[in-house]
Amino acid sequence: MSVPADSDRVCTTFPKVKEVRAYIKDSEKGGQVGQGGDCHDVPTGHWIGGSAPHMPIANPMSGYEMYEDDRNSWGIGALGSLVVEVETTEGDKGVGVSLGGEAGCYIVEKHLSRFVEGQNPADIELMWDQMYKSTINYGRKGLPLQAISAVDLALWDLLGHLRREPVYQMLGGRTKPYLPVYSTTCDALQAKKFGFVGAKIGCPYGPSAGGEGLKKNVEMFKNTRKQVGDEFPLMLDCYMALTLSYSIQLARELKDLKFKWIEEALPPDDYQGYRELTSVCR
Numbered sequence: 219m220s221v222p223a224d225s226d227r228v229c230t231t232f233p234k235v236k237e238v239r240a241y242i243k244d245s246e247k248g249g250q251v252g253q254g255g256d257c258h259d260v261p262t263g264h265w266i267g268g269s270a271p272h273m274p275i276a277n278p279m280s281g282y283e284m285y286e287d288d289r290n291s292w293g294i295g296a297l298g299s300l301v302v303e304v305e306t307t308e309g310d311k312g313v314g315v316s317l318g319g320e321a322g323c324y325i326v327e328k329h330l331s332r333f334v335e336g337q338n339p340a341d342i343e344l345m346w347d348q349m350y351k352s353t354i355n356y357g358r359k360g361l362p363l364q365a366i367s368a369v370d371l372a373l374w375d376l377l378g379h380l381r382r383e384p385v386y387q388m389l390g391g392r393t394k395p396y397l398p399v400y401s402t403t404c405d406a407l408q409a410k411k412f413g414f415v416g417a418k419i420g421c422p423y424g425p426s427a428g429g430e431g432l433k434k435n436v437e438m439f440k441n442t443r444k445q446v447g448d449e450f451p452l453m454l455d456c457y458m459a460l461t462l463s464y465s466i467q468l469a470r471e472l473k474d475l476k477f478k479w480i481e482e483a484l485p486p487d488d489y490q491g492y493r494e495l496t497s498v499c500r
Contacts, residue, residue: 232339232380233306238331238369240323241301258295265404265420273404276424276459278485286426297361302326302368304334304376312339312376316368318361325365329353334369339380342373406452407445416451418481421468424459432464436471443475452476456483462491469499 260266265273266289277294279285285292300318305311316322333348349369353362378385386392398416401409406417422438423431443452454477460468465483472480484491 232377233308233310235304235334235337235339235373235376236307237305238326238334238372239303239305240326240368241303242319242323243299243301258289273420274422275420276422276427276456278458280424280459281426297321300326300365300368302372304339304369304372306339306376306380310376310379312372312374312379314368314371314373314375316371317364318368321361322365322368325353325362326369330365330369334373339373339376342370342377345373346370400451400453402455406442406450410446410450416453416478417446418453418455421454421456421459424456425461425464432467432471435468439472439475439477448476451478453478453481455481458482458485460484462488462494465491465495466498469495 258266266275274287275289277289279289279292282292289295297317297319300316300322302314302316303311304314318325329352330349333345333352337345346366349366350357350363353366357363357366374385374388378388381388399414400416400418401412401414402418403409404419406419409417419439419442421435423435425431427434439452439454446452452475454472456465460483462484465480468483469480483495
């Protein structure tokens with residue numbers, strides 16, 4: 219059984235999971251927006267939407283003129299956040315947040331819940347394995363994995379409450395007093411001033427902007443490097459917007475600027491493209 223919230227005793231015999239519930243975040247009530255599991259759930263004009271005039275961001279839809287100026291124009295945040303709550307027979311609760319919206323809720327409550335309800339909360343790996351294998355005919359990535367992630371996070375949160383210890387402790391405990399953190403931002407210099415150990419910036423222009431766009435990219439990256447100095451780590455997030463040939467050109471231009479990495483240059487399933495890009499960059 220579980221123990222009272224004000225007790226210092228650790229729960230060693232766990233109550234079963236009674237119910238799995240899934241919710242969406244209602245952004246309309248009170249006019250509030252908040253990221254939840256969706257990093258694009260931000261006010262209009264925020265740089266991450268790609269619409270800020272000083273910082274466009276290339277994306278997989280940039281090749282279509284009607285969608286190139288704003289990520290939200292093509293529905294990047296259409297699904298929205300997914301919140302999962304698991305509750306035991308004794309009222310203990312855990313919460314997990316991911317992406318998925320109404321569609322994710324359906325997967326959680328109509329399919330995944332059967333592998334969690336009635337189970338020991340400590341059997342997280344077993345439940346994950348069953349959720350993954352049961353969705354393999356329509357899953358393996360995308361929405362089903364996002365739904366599984368929300369359930370998985372909720373179970374870890376629940377187990378932490380039951381054991382009266384943080385999840386990192388259950389995963390092996392603290393190994394260092396501090397963790398280095400970089401900032402994903404449109405202003406690398408500000409990130410440096412705030413004390414981050416590095417900055418990851420977006421790639422403004424993709425292949426559809428042609429050679430002129432490539433020149434603008436390189437000019438911006440050179441200016442950014444000049445602002446932060448040679449020793450401050452910089453990374454580039456391309457958000458799957460580039461082609462192989464464009465990625466190779468960009469990588470060669472960035473060599474002297476010593477970016478630590480180029481992230482998501484190509485679509486995630488372009489294994490051959492990544493293999494060729496890696497061989498060129500070595």
